[in-house]
Amino acid sequence: MIKVLKVTGDSLTPEYKGGDFVIVLKIPLWFKSPKRGDVVVFRQSNYGILIKQVDRYDPQSGEFFVIGTHADSVDSRQFGALHKRDLIGKVIWHVRNPR
Amino acid sequence: MIFKIFESLDEKFGVERAKAHCDVPCGIYDPIVAQISALTVVRMIDLIHDLAGKGAEHDTAYHNTMSRYVTVKEEHAEKAKAEIRIIWGDYIKAQHLESYPQVNSVVHKIMQLGSKSRQTTDREAAVEFVETINEFAEIFWATKGITTKRANAPYAPALEVVYPNL
Numbered sequence: 001m002i003k004v005l006k007v008t009g010d011s012l013t014p015e016y017k018g019g020d021f022v023i024v025l026k027i028p029l030w031f032k033s034p035k036r037g038d039v040v041v042f043r044q045s046n047y048g049i050l051i052k053q054v055d056r057y058d059p060q061s062g063e064f065f066v067i068g069t070h071a072d073s074v075d076s077r078q079f080g081a082l083h084k085r086d087l088i089g090k091v092i093w094h095v096r097n098p099r
Numbered sequence: 100m101i102f103k104i105f106e107s108l109d110e111k112f113g114v115e116r117a118k119a120h121c122d123v124p125c126g127i128y129d130p131i132v133a134q135i136s137a138l139t140v141v142r143m144i145d146l147i148h149d150l151a152g153k154g155a156e157h158d159t160a161y162h163n164t165m166s167r168y169v170t171v172k173e174e175h176a177e178k179a180k181a182e183i184r185i186i187w188g189d190y191i192k193a194q195h196l197e198s199y200p201q202v203n204s205v206v207h208k209i210m211q212l213g214s215k216s217r218q219t220t221d222r223e224a225a226v227e228f229v230e231t232i233n234e235f236a237e238i239f240w241a242t243k244g245i246t247t248k249r250a251n252a253p254y255a256p257a258l259e260v261v262y263p264n265l
Contacts, residue, residue, distance in 0.1 A: 006109055009119035016119055021105040024117075041117045046192050051117035074120045095102050 001026055003089060005041060007051060011068030011075070012039070019097035022051065024089030033057050034064055034084075039091040042066070042082055047074065049088065128190045130236040134260055136179035137229040140216045141256045143172035144225050173217050179228070180213040183235060190239075199238045205231060229258050236261040 007020045016022070016039070024041045034040055038054045052066035052075050062084040065076040076082070108114060147168045155161055187206045196202055212228040215221060233249070240247045246264045251257045 004105065004108070004114050005117040006105075006114045007119055008116050009121050011119040011121040013119075018119070021102070021109075021114070022117065045194065047118060047120055049115065049117050051119050068119060068121065070119075070121050072121045095105050098102055 003041070005049070005051070011070045011073035012051065012053065013070050015069065016051065016094065017097060019099070021095040021097075022091045023093035023095075025092045026087070026089040028090050028092070029084070029087055033059050034087070034090065039094075040066065041088040041091065042086045043088060044079055044082065044086065046079060051091070052076075128186050128239070130182065130186060130232065130239050133179040133182035133186075133232050134229070134236060136175040136182065137213075137216075137225070137232050138252055138256060138258060138260070139175040140172050140179070141222065141225045141229060141258060143168045143175070144216075144220050144222050145256055147172070147220050148222070172220075176213045176216040176228070179232060180210055183209050183232065186235075186239060191242075195238075195242045199242065202235075202238055205235050205238065209235060226258065229260075233259065233261040 003024050005022050005024060007016050007022060008018050010018060022039075022041070029040075034054045034057050036054055036056060039051065040054055041049060041051045044050050050066075052068055052073070055065040055067045055076065057064040063081040064084065065081055067073065067075045067077070105114070147165065150161070150165055150168065183206060187202070191202055209228065209231050212224055212231055215224045216228050237247050240261075240263045247261050248264055249259050249261055252260045
């Protein structure tokens with residue numbers, strides 16, 4: 001239900017940087033669909049556990065698209081849509097690396 | 100302070116990673132560069148044998164031309180190897196290896212034939228280099244659900260090349 005994860009990579013810079021920690025929770029997604037701008041953690045078959053920003057969500061199909069904020073981000077523009085069942089959770093707390 | 104607590108938790112228990120994955124190539128992979136490079140290797144070997152067979156005087160012009168052929172052969176054999184290494188290392192994933200378990204041995208064979216093509220002027224090895232890269236291309240396109248066809252390259256050495264049916 002609740003997970004602590006450490007961010008690696010730069011696709012969500014400048015807001016999220018490698019070394020930051022995030023606390024993710026699945027419960028909010030049971031009651032509310034992910035919306036544009038939400039930062040979510042999910043499982044992608046080729047890349048494993050990823051953290052990205054929701055770009056759009058289609059409640060009918062349960063599919064959503066994610067993007068990064070960095071120009072070289074690998075996201076739905078490469079691997080396509082994801083399904084709500086792939087979601088691990090929504091970021092509810094972001095602990096920044098002070099360095 | 101809070102960050103330090105999380106950091107020590109990570110050090111002690113190993114917190115799971117969430118990748119904010121970034122990659123400059125952005126999914127642009129295509130074995131055609133390796134295929135063309137391998138064809139160039141065969142072409143250079145043909146030109147080397149042609150020049151040597153002409154019985155021309157070994158003057159500066161001869162050495163200049165011969166060294167240019169050898170240099171291009173070297174460069175393209177290495178280029179083909181590098182292109183295959185990138186696709187194998189960055190694109191090929193565990194599930195591709197499950198579906199196409201021969202990938203690793205095909206790549207290893209390409210590396211060896213590429214080296215042999217650099218070290219020697221063995222045309223047979225270079226043709227096998229082209230063909231093994233063709234096998235890799237067939238697997239690569241199959242992982243994307245794209246069928247392939249074989250056709251002779253429209254230029255010397257006119258060997259068979261695997262092309263995707265796009």
